[in-house]
Amino acid sequence: MHFDRSNLSDAQLISFYKALVFPRLIEEKMLLLLRQGKISKWFSGIGQEAIAVGATLALEPDEWILPLHRNLGVFTTREMPLDKLLLQWQGSEHGYSKGRERSFHFGSREHHICGMISHLGPQLSIADGIALAHQLKKEKKVSLAFTGEGGTSEGEFHEALNVAAVWGLPVIFLIENNGYGLSTPVAEQYHCKNLVDKAIGYGMEGVQVDGNNLLEVYQTICTARAYAIQEQKPVLIEAMTFRMRGHEEASGVKYVPPALFEEWAKKDPIRQYETFLEESGLLSASDMTNIRDALRQHIETDVAKGLADTPILADTGKELADVYAPAPAVISATGASSEKRFINAITEGLTQAMETHPELILMGQDIAEYGGAFKITEGLVARFGKDRVRNTPLCESAIIGTALGLALAGFKSMVEMQFADFVSCGFNQIVNNLAKIHYRWGQPADVVIRMPAGGGVGAGPFHSQSNEAWFTHIPGLKVVYPSSPEDAKGLLTAAIADPNPVMYFEHKALYRSISGHVPENYYTIEIGKASLIQPGEDISIITYGSGVHWALEYAALHPEVSLGILDLRTLLPLDYSAIQAMVAATGKVLVLHEDTLTGGFGAEISAWIAEHCFHQLDAPVMRCASLDTPIPFAGALEKNFLAKSRLDQCIQQLMTW
Known part of the structure; x- marks a missing residue:
């Protein structure tokens, strides 16, 4: 294995070694903790560290990376504290996701890392948006998104690469081709010779690298970064490697031919880099042992801190409060x-x-x-x-x-x-x-x-x-x-x-x-606040959208019925106080919407009223909705489909209670 050390000092090469071996040692410790039941799940990147570490070293610290669940080296190279990572892996409220996410499904703005979701492909498009932001701000920066060979089969892979190419965005798309998507081998995943060949179809540059060669990954990403910034174009990189453990530890590796493990063990990225350092006279075997021992001591100290955390206590108020980010104050309308x-x-x-x-x-x-x-x-x-x-x-x-x-x-x-x-x-x-x-x-x-x-x-x-x-x-x-x-x-x-x-x-x-x-001036209306269109004494109609106009039209044609009309305006979050007031006003409620009946939003409103306002009701809550069919084209069929055609029937039925 040839290592290109161009433009790299001895000190950098040694620091690269520390960055490469650190996630391996952490993983060895995590596998032990997994067997001890102190963490619940682990996706191993053993044998693939050179890709995550090399790519991260090649980027500036404030350039966003979108890693996967096998890229511990991204997190460690960005110097995220191991004790806090351990809190994350345990589901602690003091981790990066307050116990709400597992393993590496989290992000950190401070470290410019965007957390993945299990669907894999969608993060490629997020990288497009970050790159577009750099472009709009005239910043000389890139974004980098990881995917696996399996993820390239998803439609989002095509969409993200196409958008980046059409818009000319400085994105690096990095495929970790490790041979298997869970148990599915590459022969059952794609039929092109190399995944990097897909770059041709999008009109972008593509290059395949040895993903187990730390310096080849690093130098390639450096070159790709410079190109993407200079030319304002994306780059596709395929890093060839192998997954030395299961998709996750519980899945095992029985489906992998044993000979593959023997073949790839000889290409282990750490073993190969250590040989290079020793042959170059940069580090002796004892030097490397000392580095490993120091890193292990660091790991033991941080693990002890992480394991000392108190058990998480659920707080419903906090959970609900964190669903939304705080919204700005309403700006009232002024002027003409x-x-x-x-x-x-x-x-x-x-x-x-x-x-x-x-x-x-x-x-x-x-x-x-x-x-x-x-x-x-x-x-x-x-x-x-x-x-x-x-x-x-x-x-x-x-x-x-x-x-x-x-x-x-x-x-x-x-x-x-x-x-x-x-x-x-x-x-x-x-x-x-x-x-x-x-x-x-x-x-x-x-x-x-x-x-x-x-x-x-x-x-x-x-x-x-x-x-x-x-x-x-x-x-x-x-x-x-x-x-x-x-x-x-x-x-x-x-x-x-x-x-x-x-x-x-x-x-x-x-x-x-x-x-x-x-x-005419700029103003805002509070999201989550319904509007009382008109009060009524006989029936309360709770509706929104086109239903408001159907209700108003009916009220104008039938003055003998006193209809209260509530325009919800916002369906999520819902104005329950306004709904309750409408129930109290008449005791009879009709929920009207254009959507089909079964599973329509009216079902939620009806259920809430039945649960919380039952004592105020003088009749069952009724729903007036469109037919449970796809919406047809022909005028007569569409008219029959829409809820408006049954509004009179529903109101008359409620009036008889």
């Missing part, structure tokens, strides 16, 4: 107002948010010169430039991941779904990355996803769904659904100001059919 259509209020809200937050980036398909599918962003690219109003490739998941990467780097972002239906392609990023990251390790996800939703426009099953209930089940998300132009603007500006991920639903049928007075 003017009549605006729903769609124009959204555009005005976006425009004023762009003026208020210079760090805000808009992203979506066709949103730049074309102005978006519904022309909501028309004119914004001319006003704010293509850096801030960005057309995206057709890849919802990668763009949502990019938005999260921007958040790590201090930006805000708005992602427009061309239709709310298409968000299913980015579902994983939303529910597993955006929603959980603050709870997991305190990192806000400052992202708003605009969702043109709803029927009544004859657009059929794939352009008309009401899918808000998909997201109201996910702690960490906020879900808003305005029904008026004033609320559309104020809730959008509030969503953008909020550091938490917000799903902003806007009903397509309201865009040009609804108008109302909208304050």
